[in-house]
Amino acid sequence: MKKERFDCIVIGGGPAGLMAAYSAAKHGASVCLLEKGEKLGRKLIISGGGRCNVTNAKDLEELIKQIPGNGRFMHSAFAQFNNQDIIYFFEGIGVSLKEEDRGRMFPTTDKAITVANALVSQLKQEGVHIRLHTEVERVLYEQDACTGVELKNGELLKTKAVIVASGGCSVPQTGSTGDGYKWAKAAGHTITDLYPTEVPLRASDEIIKQKTLQGLSLREVELTLTDPKGKRVTTQEGDMIFTHFGVSGPAVLRLGHFVSVTQRKFGIVPLQLTIDLFPERSIDIISQETWKLCEEQPKKTIKNALKGYVPERLIPVLLQKAELEEETTFSHLNKQKWQNFTRLLKSFPLTIIGTLSLEEAFITGGGIHTKEVDPRTMQSKKATGLFFAGEVLDVHAHTGGYNITIAFSSGYVAGLHAAQYTLTS
Numbered sequence: 001m002k003k004e005r006f007d008c009i010v011i012g013g014g015p016a017g018l019m020a021a022y023s024a025a026k027h028g029a030s031v032c033l034l035e036k037g038e039k040l041g042r043k044l045i046i047s048g049g050g051r052c053n054v055t056n057a058k059d060l061e062e063l064i065k066q067i068p069g070n071g072r073f074m075h076s077a078f079a080q081f082n083n084q085d086i087i088y089f090f091e092g093i094g095v096s097l098k099e100e101d102r103g104r105m106f107p108t109t110d111k112a113i114t115v116a117n118a119l120v121s122q123l124k125q126e127g128v129h130i131r132l133h134t135e136v137e138r139v140l141y142e143q144d145a146c147t148g149v150e151l152k153n154g155e156l157l158k159t160k161a162v163i164v165a166s167g168g169c170s171v172p173q174t175g176s177t178g179d180g181y182k183w184a185k186a187a188g189h190t191i192t193d194l195y196p197t198e199v200p201l202r203a204s205d206e207i208i209k210q211k212t213l214q215g216l217s218l219r220e221v222e223l224t225l226t227d228p229k230g231k232r233v234t235t236q237e238g239d240m241i242f243t244h245f246g247v248s249g250p251a252v253l254r255l256g257h258f259v260s261v262t263q264r265k266f267g268i269v270p271l272q273l274t275i276d277l278f279p280e281r282s283i284d285i286i287s288q289e290t291w292k293l294c295e296e297q298p299k300k301t302i303k304n305a306l307k308g309y310v311p312e313r314l315i316p317v318l319l320q321k322a323e324l325e326e327e328t329t330f331s332h333l334n335k336q337k338w339q340n341f342t343r344l345l346k347s348f349p350l351t352i353i354g355t356l357s358l359e360e361a362f363i364t365g366g367g368i369h370t371k372e373v374d375p376r377t378m379q380s381k382k383a384t385g386l387f388f389a390g391e392v393l394d395v396h397a398h399t400g401g402y403n404i405t406i407a408f409s410s411g412y413v414a415g416l417h418a419a420q421y422t423l424t425s
């Protein structure tokens with residue numbers, strides 16, 4: 001039987017590969033999508049807590065701001081296919097979307113599988129040949145041009161263009177095991193240091209070790225990370241949760257990138273994190289309000305008087321840090337210690353000793369050096385016919401739909417230009 005030959009091979013069935021395959025086929029190329037797993041979009045299906053935060057509705061400037069890892073590289077790609085195009089695309093294929101807080105867009109079904117299924121049916125409609133359980137071993141090159149791929153089973157597939165969309169190396173059980181880096185390296189690409197981003201943080205404080213606050217969530221707090229020289233690195237706002245190893249939650253995940261970068265700069269040294277429980281109120285207001293609460297309930301212990309103002313489980317921890325007895329009543333309140341207490345409400349300290357591992361992180365920081373990839377086409381500057389899309393690149397964003405936006409946008413652009421390349425070369 002004669003083996004079919006495709007114009008373009010896409011490696012990886014994540015959001016970047018799915019969109020790249022769709023786009024290449026839509027723009028006239030015959031496309032084969034290779035996925036080593038038993039199904040497509042495994043990470044996509046678990047994304048956004050199984051609801052898939054498919055993109056973010058914020059304006060382009062904000063989009064770039066939310067991409068701390070080489071956001072500017074995405075300017076050209078967003079000019080061709082951005083968040084609004086993603087929304088339009090999904091609405092157009094029957095996936096209605098809704099906007100939630102901070103511009104986050106989800107399918108109205110609240111099911112990530114809706115997004116994955118709709119995308120896969122588009123691929124089928126465009127005639128994309130899909131091969132599951134098909135692991136790529138190597139990308140083949142001849143004289144700085146990409147010529148095909150070799151599969152793990154030894155099979156050779158010749159083609160004019162290869163789009164590498166194999167993801168990073170976080171949550172490897174979804175298939176993202178960093179395979180794309182070695183293929184890029186073989187073409188002469190630099191792989192920048194890989195590190196965990198959008199990742200929970202480990203803390204060494206006694207309250208963490210003792211699991212005193214494990215499971216306690218704090219809403220709309222402000223977290224400030226300080227470097228070993230006492231300089232503020234970043235402030236992030238949002239929700240957080242205490243865990244058995246440290247802290248997690250959306251605001252904490254956004255700090256992950258900065259902890260990794262700061263510890264790479266200063267070495268693995270402890271960093272201070274402070275929690276502002278009341279970012280909207282000044283310390284004077286908090287002091288007045290809490291003082292009044294105790295004054296108005298003179299018979300109650302301060303611990304009880306503060307209930308409702310401060311999260312209940314936090315009160316004993318704060319009082320102990322401020323050297324105040326839980327059973328103290330208003331008439332015995334020491335003003336100096338009270339000031340210490342209110343100061344803690346504005347800057348409760350934690351000692352961050354690192355992040356969880358790269359495998360446990362939501363996103364991989366680092367990857368294929370963006371200087372070696374043409375941002376207008378996603379084509380390699382080292383080998384013609386070689387394209388990249390998604391998390392395999394050294395581009396990463398905060399949570400909030402921005403990473404899938406990068407995957408879809410770079411995937412679409414890579415597919416478009418790979419198709420143009422194959423049809424004109």
Ligand SMILES: Cc1cc2nc3c(=O)[nH]c(=O)nc-3n(C[C@H](O)[C@H](O)[C@H](O)COP(=O)(O)OP(=O)(O)OC[C@H]3O[C@@H](n4cnc5c(N)ncnc54)[C@H](O)[C@@H]3O)c2cc1C
Nearest residue numbers: 012014015016036047048053136167175390391401403404
């Ligand atoms: C738990 C979790 C929740 C997330 N939630 C969100 C969210 O709500 N919004 C958001 O924007 N981002 C989210 N992210 C991040 C987002 O899912 C990723 O950034 C995105 O999936 C990256 O897409 P990708 O296509 O580049 O790579 P991946 O999704 O990692 O896909 C890569 C694919 O390539 C395949 N592959 C790898 N090597 C080979 C090989 N040798 N041969 C063949 N196939 C191969 C893999 O099996 C895999 O299917 C989340 C991440 C995690 C872990």
